Amino acid sequence: MDAIDRKIVEALQQNARLTNQELAERVGLSPSPCLRRLRRLEESGVLRGYTALVDQERYGLPISVFVSIKLERQTDAAISAFEQAVQDLDEVQECYLMTGSRDYLLRVVSQSLQSYERFIRERLTRIEGIASIESSFAFGQVKKNPRLPAPLPAA
Structure with a gap:
């Protein structure tokens, strides 16, 4: 992983709902290379999935x-x-x-x-x-x- 891969991971940890275009802009890449890096991070297991953060108490499990x-x-x-x-x-x-x-x-x-x-x-x-x-x-x-x-x- 290089510095750009780490920027991709950091951006997705802040907001996993970013479009590829938004992600590319945040990390300073054009969309195609950004998507290739994203797929490589997923395939290597660094990014294991995407999920919603749920408020445990409001969900009924306080x-x-x-x-x-x-x-x-x-x-x-x-x-x-x-x-x-x-x-x-x-x-x-x-x-x-x-x-x-x-x-x-x-x-x-x-x-x-x-x-x-x-x-x-x-x-x-x-x-x-x-x-x-x-x-x-x-x-x-x-x-x-x-x-x-x-x-x-x-x-």
Whole structure:
């Protein structure tokens, strides 16, 4: 990726609904080379898709919970089974494999404490191999930035 590719990515992170003409103007290219670069970024997987940013609370899911999971065993099979099961849980927005005393950190959304309790009782605890679950409720969101920063130049 060169500086122009990074400008394309930055512009699309700010507004993914730009037309190719608008994008080309912002990055200082004519439309044809801009479109070629855009397609190359998509094909290489740098740009994985386009989506709308939705206000979680206004959408009816005001509760954010960070859930730490410890597995009974950290074998390849146990890790694989857990990661596959998490794929089917729509409430789980993000799942990270962690270092330290816990194996996974999940970000879960819910419409209420009651629906979160149902999620835990009826869905999460039914996944085989979980040793413990620890929930931390977010009081509020201080910062959420959907845009990635530009990487620092190599030293």
